[in-house]
Amino acid sequence: MTETAVTCRVLLVEDIESEAKLVVKHLRRVSGWRYIIEHCERLEAGLERAREDHFDVILLDLNLPDGSGIEVCQRMHAAAPQTPLVVLTNQTSVELGTKALREGAQDYLIKREIDGPLLGRAIRYAIERAKADRALRASEQRYALAVAGANDGIWDWNLREREVYFSSRWKAILGYADNEIADRIEEWFDRVDQRDRETFENALNLHLEGRIGFFECEYRMITKGGDVRWVSSRGLAVRDENGQSQRMAGSMTDITRRKQTEARLLHEAMHDALTGLPNRILFMDRLDLALRRYRRDASKLFAVLFFDLDRFKHVNDSLGHAVGDELLAQIAGRMHGCLRPGDTLARLGGDEFAIVLNDISGPTDAIYVVERLQDALSKEVEIEAHSVYTSASIGIAISADHYRTPDEMLRDADIAMYRAKSSGQATYAVFDTYMHDQAMFQHRMETDLRRALDKGEFDIFYQPIISMDDERVLGFEALLRWHHPTRGLVMPDEFIGIVEETSLVVPIGWWVIERACRQLAKWQRLFPIEPALAMSINVSGKLFLTDDMAKRLASLLEDCNLDPRAIRLEITERVVMDHGDLVLSTLSDLREMGVELHVDDFGTGYSSLTYLQRFRYDSLKIDRSFVATMSDKVDSSAIVEAIITLGMTLGMKVIAEGVETPEQVTRLRAMQCPEAQGYWYSKPLHQDAVNDFLKAGQERTPRHSSAH
Ligand code: C2E
Ligand code: CA
Numbered sequence: 257m258t259e260t261a262v263t264c265r266v267l268l269v270e271d272i273e274s275e276a277k278l279v280v281k282h283l284r285r286v287s288g289w290r291y292i293i294e295h296c297e298r299l300e301a302g303l304e305r306a307r308e309d310h311f312d313v314i315l316l317d318l319n320l321p322d323g324s325g326i327e328v329c330q331r332m333h334a335a336a337p338q339t340p341l342v343v344l345t346n347q348t349s350v351e352l353g354t355k356a357l358r359e360g361a362q363d364y365l366i367k368r369e370i371d372g373p374l375l376g377r378a379i380r381y382a383i384e385r386a387k388a389d390r391a392l393r394a395s396e397q398r399y400a401l402a403v404a405g406a407n408d409g410i411w412d413w414n415l416r417e418r419e420v421y422f423s424s425r426w427k428a429i430l431g432y433a434d435n436e437i438a439d440r441i442e443e444w445f446d447r448v449d450q451r452d453r454e455t456f457e458n459a460l461n462l463h464l465e466g467r468i469g470f471f472e473c474e475y476r477m478i479t480k481g482g483d484v485r486w487v488s489s490r491g492l493a494v495r496d497e498n499g500q501s502q503r504m505a506g507s508m509t510d511i512t513r514r515k516q517t518e519a520r521l522l523h524e525a526m527h528d529a530l531t532g533l534p535n536r537i538l539f540m541d542r543l544d545l546a547l548r549r550y551r552r553d554a555s556k557l558f559a560v561l562f563f564d565l566d567r568f569k570h571v572n573d574s575l576g577h578a579v580g581d582e583l584l585a586q587i588a589g590r591m592h593g594c595l596r597p598g599d600t601l602a603r604l605g606g607d608e609f610a611i612v613l614n615d616i617s618g619p620t621d622a623i624y625v626v627e628r629l630q631d632a633l634s635k636e637v638e639i640e641a642h643s644v645y646t647s648a649s650i651g652i653a654i655s656a657d658h659y660r661t662p663d664e665m666l667r668d669a670d671i672a673m674y675r676a677k678s679s680g681q682a683t684y685a686v687f688d689t690y691m692h693d694q695a696m697f698q699h700r701m702e703t704d705l706r707r708a709l710d711k712g713e714f715d716i717f718y719q720p721i722i723s724m725d726d727e728r729v730l731g732f733e734a735l736l737r738w739h740h741p742t743r744g745l746v747m748p749d750e751f752i753g754i755v756e757e758t759s760l761v762v763p764i765g766w767w768v769i770e771r772a773c774r775q776l777a778k779w780q781r782l783f784p785i786e787p788a789l790a791m792s793i794n795v796s797g798k799l800f801l802t803d804d805m806a807k808r809l810a811s812l813l814e815d816c817n818l819d820p821r822a823i824r825l826e827i828t829e830r831v832v833m834d835h836g837d838l839v840l841s842t843l844s845d846l847r848e849m850g851v852e853l854h855v856d857d858f859g860t861g862y863s864s865l866t867y868l869q870r871f872r873y874d875s876l877k878i879d880r881s882f883v884a885t886m887s888d889k890v891d892s893s894a895i896v897e898a899i900i901t902l903g904m905t906l907g908m909k910v911i912a913e914g915v916e917t918p919e920q921v922t923r924l925r926a927m928q929c930p931e932a933q934g935y936w937y938s939k940p941l942h943q944d945a946v947n948d949f950l951k952a953g954q955e956r957t958p959r960h961s962s963a964h
């Protein structure tokens with residue numbers, strides 16, 4: 257016996273003394289193993305020992321005084337289920353041996369055939385096999401536990417026998433108890449939601465036919481309660497040698513929550529949170545759909561309506577964002593009520609809405625809907641004790657062959673909307689080719705203007721403002737000019753409107769302000785007269801909407817060493833009326849600084865008086881159209897005189913614009929108009945010409961200038 261011998265404890269249960277001795281003798285001869293043998297003659301004694309102690313193997317005779325046959329094997333296996341068991345039988349009872357294998361024995365030996373090597377091999381084999389059995393059982397238990405505890409349902413489909421095993425969890429996902437679902441495949445397939453049946457079958461067949469490596473499908477199932485649940489199934493088929501699927505097994509997971517989250521995220525990505533309406537993305541998608549439909553069938557006319565709420569900014573500024581938001585939500589509801597189910601109403605952002613109006617027979621249909629919408633919008637909206645009135649300017653574009661993309665159509669509806677807005681509030685316009693040309697022109701101008709600013713193509717001319725008493729020069733009005741590379745000198749009336757509609761309005765506006773201020777500082781130094789020369793600058797309303805305007809101007813004036821009182825900002829009546837609190841607060845800040853505020857083109861706007869009462873201005877500029885018609889048939893002298901009186905009453909200066917003739921000078925003097933400006937005194941001048949003009953000084957007699 258070597259040092260490395262394996263020690264093996266054997267329990268031998270054998271009643272016949274000679275047979276027991278024989279077994280012991282054989283075992284002693286097995287090399288490499290050292291057997292420690294304990295011998296019992298009766299079954300009861302053997303069972304007791306097997307229970308108490310741990311043996312590596314039990315050798316069990318099935319024919320004992322206190323028990324015989326297969327029952328002996330059963331009892332021993334029950335007593336020590338973990339211990340490998342080898343039964344010993346007579347030649348006559350081979351059948352008994354095989355039975356024993358089913359009852360937990362690892363092997364059986366016929367006593368007469370036993371020899372050393374055979375016995376040794378049988379014991380070793382029994383030990384190994386018991387180990388393997390244990391591992392297998394553990395794994396089976398593990399699997400059973402996993403199935404029972406898993407969130408996934410398990411299915412195992414025997415295609416041959418047409419039988420399916422569904423785990424409890426599989427059934428529970430669909431709301432069924434274990435005994436409520438049979439092992440037929442129909443129990444599964446019949447519960448697949450009608451809408452997903454095709455997808456499901458396709459996925460299944462693709463794998464069964466071997467065209468895809470695994471089966472995987474997300475689909476809906478109908479539960480016991482009739483609800484819909486989203487599930488994901490995965491599975492793998494086992495095939496025979498011909499590639500035919502024999503069996504397929506896999507899992508089913510409840511993915512309802514995930515699908516709901518996905519659906520919610522998708523919805524959120526395509527809808528506007530405030531109104532719940534489709535957003536721009538979804539709108540463009542629907543518009544694209546309508547356009548495709550139209551291209552297939554040109555009788556499927558449709559229209560795009562583009563909305564912009566009039567005065568929305570005013571509501572937002574004066575009543576606050578919460579009221580603005582509520583207004584949008586209510587408006588959205590109202591508009592929705594005017595549409596048919598097939599139409600799409602979307603909020604594109606801010607106060608912009610758009611509609612795809614499907615199945616119309618022509619523009620008149622669209623106009624009919626627009627009128628209904630405008631009617632609905634014109635009714636008052638009640639928000640937190642406020643009565644708010646709105647209206648919308650609406651642009652209409654009708655489907656046509658030349659539209660290739662949704663953007664083109666929306667753009668045209670947008671252009672039409674601008675046209676509508678510029679002709680007054682609560683109106684609509686249908687897009688036509690004239691608008692298109694106009695828009696193209698605007699677009700080109702915009703690009704040109706951007707370049708003009710970058711390349712320094714802008715310039716300023718200065719028109720003197722004269723005291724009517726003594727014809728002294730009081731100051732100048734800065735007037736923008738554009739040296740266009742091909743068109744030559746371009747006047748502001750041709751481009752200032754476009755500038756106002758683009759973001760260029762701010763940089764160009766400040767370019768003028770800065771340039772004019774620096775120029776004035778120079779002239780004040782060269783011509784130090786009393787009172788100091790002043791500069792009138794036309795300022796777009798958009799500039800007053802930037803909240804740092806007053807601060808920015810203050811630091812510029814400081815930089816130029818200019819007294820703010822020498823600066824006059826000319827604002828049109830339109831601006832004064834159109835804007836809310838932000839503009840008013842900027843105006844107050846400017847006043848505080850000492851900057852003068854002049855109302856330009858006075859008399860051409862509406863309800864001027866109301867606005868003059870809201871804010872105190874320093875001066876009114878009588879629009880040149882009134883001055884020009886003073887001696888005409890449509891005599892405007894009365895208006896001019898009224899404005900001058902009004903100015904004096906309210907403590908404001910008055911400046912007459914566009915004075916061209918000595919008659920006009922005489923009349924204005926008679927009306928005691930204090931200041932004037934016009935070709936009679938001087939056209940707008942280039943800065944170099946201004947130097948000469950100022951040198952001519954106070955003795956200068958009225959004369960015409962050759963510049964413009
Ligand atoms: P406005 O503010 O009313 O400027 C006076 C306009 O009348 C100027 O035209 C001037 O050249 C013209 N004018 C002066 N005297 C006479 C006259 O005796 N007879 C006639 N028929 N016209 C006279 P201009 O320079 O073409 O400017 C047109 C308008 O463009 C200005 O009208 C003003 O509203 C705007 N504008 C000019 N420069 C700027 C600027 O820098 N910024 C802004 N936002 N607008 C500007
Ligand atoms: Ca002006």
Ligand code: CA
Binds near residue numbers: 879913
């Ligand atoms: Ca003017």
